Amino acid sequence: MTSEVVAAASVPVPGRAQRVREIATDLRGLRGALIPILHAIQEELEYVDQGDIPVVADVLNLAVAEVHGVVTFYKDFRRTPAGRTTVAICQAEACRSVGAVELAEHAKRTTGCGLGETTYDGRLTLDEVFCFGNCALGPAVQVSGKLHGRVTPARLDAILGEPR
Template sequence: MSIEAPPARVDEVVSQALEAHSGSRGALLPILHAVQAELGHVPPSVVPVLADRLNLSTAEVHGVVTFYRDFRTTPPGRVTVRVCRAEACQAVGGQALLEHAVTSLGVARGETTPDGAVTLDEVFCLGNCALGPAVQVGDRLHGRVTPARLDALIGQTRGLGR
């Protein structure tokens, strides 16, 4: 249910990113970040285009996109839920909270619910270590999140139609 950008929009975004970073050493990462910032993900169709323009192999570009967890190859949901998996949060139930989110949402880490509402991600520090387990829902950071509170936070975002 996530929405893909039209091919013309993808081409425009890729062209702008390439132009902004042309001639830069190590331009691939900034270009990928620029594409994802505009489209919400890096469509697989841009991999061969970037490879050609940057004189890289398709495998090299694909490898970078799939290696870094920050890059998505599919559009995200309307809201992204990030559960912290760093040591401080793990020590106070972060793993159990993530497992609850997987079960509750019915998706694996990195996936989006079928209705396109929520994408579930794991991160390895939200910088809220004293208040673990920490969760980011959209742009808001929450501490000491229990499974019941996580369900309520997700329910609030779904109720708002975000």
């Protein structure tokens, strides 16, 4: 981790616990409900906060440690709010064979972020993803939800320089 990056402390959001309880209650009838509930929380509330864990555990009648274990095991679950711009670089085999590793190194150098980290000012989050299904056009990068193909370091710099 560079000095520019910190783990953002989560700030309690009014009404969040109530909304998490509603989401968990709505989905608890699903088979293997825990994962879909966590995905739904992340989709609607951006990340899975530490404070969400006991609420979900209570609704599903699970141990807090069990829910915590799942949240921390799966890299899919973001534990802090994402930056205003999110950059996800594919690191699966097809993209690696055409320069995705070097692209990720370039992105780390220029943003000051490691993979899975957010800049201290909340400007940008850098992540790795394992295949967008865009393998013929690697290296593939998703910037704030928009997928780009054949991304070189120079092209990534240009994309990040565009107004968003």
